Amino acid sequence: QSVLTQPPSVSAAPGQKVTISCSGGSSNIGNNYVTWYQQLPGTAPKLLIYENNKRPSGIPDRFSGSKSGTSGTLAITGLQTGDEADYYCGTWDSSLNGGVFGGGTKLTVL
Amino acid sequence: EVQLVESGGGLIQPGGSLRLSCASSAFIVSSNYMGWVRQAPGKGLEWVSVIYRGTRTYYADSVRGRFTISRDNSKNTVFLQMNSLRADDTAVYYCARIDPDRSGHVADYWGQGTLVSVSS
Numbered sequence: 001q002s003v004l005t006q007p008p009s010v011s012a013a014p015g016q017k018v019t020i021s022c023s024g025g026s027s028n029i030g031n032n033y034v035t036w037y038q039q040l041p042g043t044a045p046k047l048l049i050y051e052n053n054k055r056p057s058g059i060p061d062r063f064s065g066s067k068s069g070t071s072g073t074l075a076i077t078g079l080q081t082g083d084e085a086d087y088y089c090g091t092w093d094s095s096l097n098g099g100v101f102g103g104g105t106k107l108t109v110l
Numbered sequence: 111e112v113q114l115v116e117s118g119g120g121l122i123q124p125g126g127s128l129r130l131s132c133a134s135s136a137f138i139v140s141s142n143y144m145g146w147v148r149q150a151p152g153k154g155l156e157w158v159s160v161i162y163r164g165t166r167t168y169y170a171d172s173v174r175g176r177f178t179i180s181r182d183n184s185k186n187t188v189f190l191q192m193n194s195l196r197a198d199d200t201a202v203y204y205c206a207r208i209d210p211d212r213s214g215h216v217a218d219y220w221g222q223g224t225l226v227s228v229s230s
Binding site: 051 | 155156
């Protein structure tokens with residue numbers, strides 16, 4: 001059971017927009033920034049979004065993040081087949097005194 | 111460019127020990143936060159252990175007392191000593207750098223992963 005809760009799967013058609021939610025509590029998302037990672041099949045995770053809504057160099061602006069209260073959201077617009085991957089949210093948890101992840105969301109581009 | 115390279119994984123019997131290594135070609139490990147994340151087959155990501163600047167460390171409850179994280183500054187390498195291994199430790203183990211200048215425990219660089227299989 002992950003500390004952060006994500007939907008197991010989402011799907012949308014190419015060119016459409018999809019959002020992935022990440023729900024936590026006051027000890028984690030409520031008082032910390034949200035990070036998002038993309039894991040393509042058979043590869044290591046890759047940093048996608050940090051500090052709620054910032055993109056590392058090289059990440060296209062089709063990917064965006066937001067946070068409200070104890071939840072974070074990843075939005076992907078202009079979906080491409082190459083976006084099919086598992087997406088994980090993460091943050092710091094002050095009760096556990098360590099990093100935590102969501103359970104992951106599998107994105108299917110139909 | 112390759113920045114973090116893990117090694118040391120393999121097949122081990124329950125109760126055995128393994129030591130994973132993570133060599134950095136681009137970061138000075140002693141100046142960064144370095145961690146290990148594992149992913150069991152078909153499952154999600156889990157923080158296993160982190161070593162911060164100085165001597166502060168973190169361990170997941172599931173490995174505390176069995177795993178030890180350390181670093182060798184002369185080799186610019188981080189290690190994860192895993193003892194009393196159990197079947198549920200079977201996973202791909204990733205080494206990751208946690209950016210100390212970003213908030214939220216941000217792992218910005220990852221190794222390719224090394225597979226640990228615990229089975230008789």
